[in-house]
Amino acid sequence: MEDLKIDENTDHYILTLKDYEQGLRAGKMLGLRCRNCGEIMCPPMPVCCGCGGKELEKTEMGGEGELMAFTITRVPPEGMDAPYIVCLVKLSEGPWVMGRLDHDPEKITPEMLGRKVKVSGAYAWSDKFSAGEHTCPVFKVIP
Ligand SMILES: [Zn+2]
Numbered sequence: 600m601e602d603l604k605i606d607e608n609t610d611h612y613i614l615t616l617k618d619y620e621q622g623l624r625a626g627k628m629l630g631l632r633c634r635n636c637g638e639i640m641c642p643p644m645p646v647c648c649g650c651g652g653k654e655l656e657k658t659e660m661g662g663e664g665e666l667m668a669f670t671i672t673r674v675p676p677e678g679m680d681a682p683y684i685v686c687l688v689k690l691s692e693g694p695w696v697m698g699r700l701d702h703d704p705e706k707i708t709p710e711m712l713g714r715k716v717k718v719s720g721a722y723a724w725s726d727k728f729s730a731g732e733h734t735c736p737v738f739k740v741i742p
Pocket residue numbers: 633634635636637638647648649650651652
């Protein structure tokens with residue numbers, strides 16, 4: 600991620616969604632931290648979600664968090680295989696991110712909500728509903 604762009608006017612990092620997804624494929628969970636209030640945005644946003652500030656800096660998170668919600672997709676969009684689990688994870692650093700859960704869809708139960716999870720990889724797809732290839736994090740429940 601050494602090739603991140605620097606805004607010439609503010610001397611701050613610019614982290615694009617493309618950079619974020621490239622980081623996921625390289626095993627890194629990247630985001631932006633607000634220099635004003637400390638809020639962390641992941642995936643990256645152009646301004647701080649907490650205060651609207653624009654003074655953001657790149658930060659790397661540990662990839663651990665808590666399983667907050669999930670759903671099983673049994674009827675997939677065209678071009679994707681099912682079943683798979685879409686999950687919402689609250690990262691230890693604060694932000695909530697969406698990804699896939701690497702778990703047997705037939706064995707997941709609501710009692711698993713709140714379990715600790717960790718990034719175990721990245722899932723890339725390209726379908727007719729997306730503007731090009733996209734990547735999301737894949738989480739695995741920590742035993
Ligand atoms: Zn802020």
